[in-house]
Amino acid sequence: MQPKLVRLSQxxxxxxxxxxxxxxxxxxxxxxxxxxxxxxxAGIYSWLPLGFRMLKKIEQVVREEQDRIGAAELLMPTIQSxxxxxxxxxxxxxxxxxxxIKDRHERDxxxxxxxxxxxxxxxxxxxxxxxxxxxxxYHIQWKFRDEIRPRFGVMRGxxxxxxxxxxxxxxxxxxxxxxxxxxxxxxxxxxxxxxxxIPMRAETGLIGGNNSHEFIILADTGESQVFCHRSYLxxxxxxxxxxxxxxxxxxVRDWTRDYxxxxxxxxxxxxxxxxxxxxxxxxxxEIGHIFxxxxxxxxxxxxxxxxxxxxxxxxxxxxxxxGVSRLLGAIIEARHDEKGIVWPxxxxxFQLAVINVKVADTACRAATERIMQQANNAGFEVLYDxxxxxxxxxxxxxELLGIPWRxxxxxxxxxxxxxxxxxxxxxxxxxxxxxxxxxFLCKQFxx
RNA sequence: CGGGGUGUAGCUCAGUCUGGUUAGAGUGCUCGCUUUGGGAGCGAGAGGUCGUUGGUUCGAAUCCAGCCUCCCCGACCA
Numbered sequence: 001m002q003p004k005l006v007r008l009s010q011x012x013x014x015x016x017x018x019x020x021x022x023x024x025x026x027x028x029x030x031x032x033x034x035x036x037x038x039x040x041x042a043g044i045y046s047w048l049p050l051g052f053r054m055l056k057k058i059e060q061v062v063r064e065e066q067d068r069i070g071a072a073e074l075l076m077p078t079i080q081s082x083x084x085x086x087x088x089x090x091x092x093x094x095x096x097x098x099x100x101i102k103d104r105h106e107r108d109x110x111x112x113x114x115x116x117x118x119x120x121x122x123x124x125x126x127x128x129x130x131x132x133x134x135x136x137x138y139h140i141q142w143k144f145r146d147e148i149r150p151r152f153g154v155m156r157g158x159x160x161x162x163x164x165x166x167x168x169x170x171x172x173x174x175x176x177x178x179x180x181x182x183x184x185x186x187x188x189x190x191x192x193x194x195x196x197x198i199p200m201r202a203e204t205g206l207i208g209g210n211n212s213h214e215f216i217i218l219a220d221t222g223e224s225q226v227f228c229h230r231s232y233l234x235x236x237x238x239x240x241x242x243x244x245x246x247x248x249x250x251x252v253r254d255w256t257r258d259y260x261x262x263x264x265x266x267x268x269x270x271x272x273x274x275x276x277x278x279x280x281x282x283x284x285x286e287i288g289h290i291f292x293x294x295x296x297x298x299x300x301x302x303x304x305x306x307x308x309x310x311x312x313x314x315x316x317x318x319x320x321x322x323g324v325s326r327l328l329g330a331i332i333e334a335r336h337d338e339k340g341i342v343w344p345x346x347x348x349x350f351q352l353a354v355i356n357v358k359v360a361d362t363a364c365r366a367a368t369e370r371i372m373q374q375a376n377n378a379g380f381e382v383l384y385d386x387x388x389x390x391x392x393x394x395x396x397x398x399e400l401l402g403i404p405w406r407x408x409x410x411x412x413x414x415x416x417x418x419x420x421x422x423x424x425x426x427x428x429x430x431x432x433x434x435x436x437x438x439x440f441l442c443k444q445f446x447x
Numbered sequence: 448c449g450g451g452g453u454g455u456a457g458c459u460c461a462g463u464c465u466g467g468u469u470a471g472a473g474u475g476c477u478c479g480c481u482u483u484g485g486g487a488g489c490g491a492g493a494g495g496u497c498g499u500u501g502g503u504u505c506g507a508a509u510c511c512a513g514c515c516u517c518c519c520c521g522a523c524c525a
Contacts, residue, residue: 017474017486018459022518032458042517096448097524114525148448148523155525162525214525223524286525323525357484392485399485410484420484 002053004376006350008385012049015397025221027332028153030341034401036328043150043158050401051328053349055161058193058327059140061347062163065189069181069242071136071165076118078142082108084117088300099146111144116297116319119166123315124303130170133305133315134178138165140324152223155285155329165320170307172294175316179211179292180248182320184240186215186288187255189322191237194344195334197287198232200260214262215288219333222283227271229258230278262286285330292318341402342425345445350383351375352441353403357391357410367434368409371419374438378447399424405444407437 012035019029022039031037036051047055063073079101085091091110099111112118119137127135140163150158167178183199190197195217202214216226235255241247259270262284271279298304298314307313323330335342345351352375356368372382383403385394391410398406406422413419418431421440432440 014457016458020458021453021460024519039517095523143525145524149519149521151518160525164525289525321525326525355484390483390485390487392487394486395484396486408484412484 002056002381004381005372006381006383008383009387011383014048015400023153025152025155025329025333026336027155027221027329030332030336030400031153031328034341037154043147043156045154045157045159050349054328054347055325057347057349058331059161059163059324061192062189062322062324063140065185065192066136066138066163066165068188069136069185071138073138073140074122075139076112076115076122076141078112078144079109080112080115080118082110084121084301085110088117088120088297090117097145097147099144112141113143113145114319114321115139115141115164116166116317117301120297120301120303120317123166123168124301127168127305129305130307133168133170134174135168136165136178136181137168138163138320153329154325155333156223157325160323161325163322163324167318167320168303168315169317170305170313170315172316175292175294175318176211177245177248179290179318180252181242182290182318183213183252183255184242184248186290186320186322187237187240190215190217190287193327193331193347195287195331196233196235197237198226198228198260198284199255200226200228200262200284201256201265202262202289203264211292213256213290214286215290216260216262216284216286217330217334218280218282218284219330220283221333222285224284224286225263225266225281226261226284227263227266227279227281228260229274230280231258232260233280285326285333286323287327287330288320288322290318290320292316336402339396340400343402343404345404348381348402348404350381350403351405351445352380352382353398353401353406354382354384355391355394355398355406355408356384356386357394357408359386359388361411363414364409364411367414370434371407371409371437375441378438378442380438380441380445405441 014035016033020032023029023032031051034050035048036054037045037047040046082091098113101109101111103109123135142159143162144159147156147158150156165182167175169175169178187197197215197217199213200216202212240251242251259274261267294316295314298317303315304312305315332341335344354368354372356364358364372384375382385398402424404424406424408420417433419434419437421430421432421437430440
């Protein structure tokens with residue numbers, strides 16, 4: 001757990017007034033300016049306290065939605081032995097993108113770009129019967145893909161933090177229900193982060209398989225061209241019934257009924273059939289990808305279980321990824337203005353920024369402490385700018401950081417018993433008495 | 448990996464073409480005075496093996512060669 005009250009004087013938040021020249025897109029620029037990351041080498045970043053805090057926030061939302069559908073969390077290593085990869089045939093297929101390492105005994109190791117082989121082996125060793133499935137397993141771990149050209153900051157790094165989940169089922173029908181569970185979990189995950197995600201038919205790439213969706217958010221700076229029906233812009237990812245197998249299938253049918261495809265899978269004819277006013281052609285960022293790939297790995301890796309007749313059959317599998325570190329960049333691409341980041345309230349690093357414009361003043365300090373105490377007690381996370389800085393600097397920095405709500409404590413506010421509470425996104429100001437601030441925030445957050 | 452750039456203070460950049468005092472500016476940082484609710488003002492400072500190795504030269508940030516780094520375009524990709 002991250003601390004709920006952070007004083008800027010004690011934090012490590014090296015902000016920049018100007019964006020470093022290496023950053024081309026706005027999310028990368030803002031992450032550097034807000035002191036969230038520092039590049040260690042091409043496509044590899046250190047996560048400074050604020051960036052790390054955000055990473056944990058996003059990770060936690062992802063985790064809660066995985067847990068909700070009954071997936072069990074585990075942790076696999078970053079370094080893997082080449083043996084399993086030779087068995088699946090991917091040691092050669094993967095090419096230079098996979099970072100290969102030799103240990104002191106000249107054994108071939110690799111820094112995992114993904115984990116299908118390892119999870120299949122784990123499953124194989126532990127499960128023998130149809131009675132033990134379905135099993136949904138996931139982990140959240142660092143991965144490495146030696147991209148030819150890393151770019152866009154954490155959106156396209158070489159080292160990245162990713163949740164990947166794997167499903168194991170007795171047959172195709174059951175496997176597709178697992179697929180649907182993850183499909184819905186992703187709708188909810190991204191909706192909770194304030195993102196409008198659109199499931200699009202996708203290529204299956206190196207993972208293989210024949211049923212696959214990419215979850216895309218629309219952003220002008222997106223990496224790929226996407227096409228979809230306007231209906232997707234109004235849908236609510238949280239309003240999905242997933243209580244039964246039939247309900248899940250119906251929900252996924254409903255969410256895949258209208259046209260939505262990335263450039264690679266684009267069908268110009270089908271797209272043209274949509275009324276022109278409903279055609280949306282824009283750019284998008286991929287934030288999640290789900291696959292059903294059947295027995296592609298269970299056959300070569302001999303992951304078999306006994307069915308009801310006692311016969312050993314290969315399990316049907318799927319895999320489901322969310323780029324956790326990439327999501328930071330994606331969210332900022334979707335949520336920023338000319339002043340800086342605008343975090344969605346549900347995942348903001350702090351819900352409340354407190355600016356004390358006169359830290360030397362005893363009464364100001366006392367009022368500040370009282371507000372923060374109440375806010376903490378109400379469950380809010382608070383970032384307090386207690387530095388001896390000019391007000392303008394404090395305002396500009398808090399806006400850069402994108403904290404949803406800001407309260408300003410000053411001698412003037414104390415004298416008039418009227419404190420400014422400002423919403424970052426709209427800039428709308430409420431003037432409230434000291435004791436009314438936290439109750440007001442509780443109401444805003446529906447608490 | 449092909450093509451094109453780049454590397455000088457924490458950050459943004461000038462200086463290189465045309466070699467020549469002690470390498471500059473803005474911003475950030477430190478100190479003092481002033482200011483005090485929108486990245487303030489004045490003054491004084493600290494901060495650089497000019498990416499690196501070698502070469503040319505009386506003399507190299509500057510010219511030449513190798514290597515490295517980072518960025519952009521393309522192919523690849525969560």
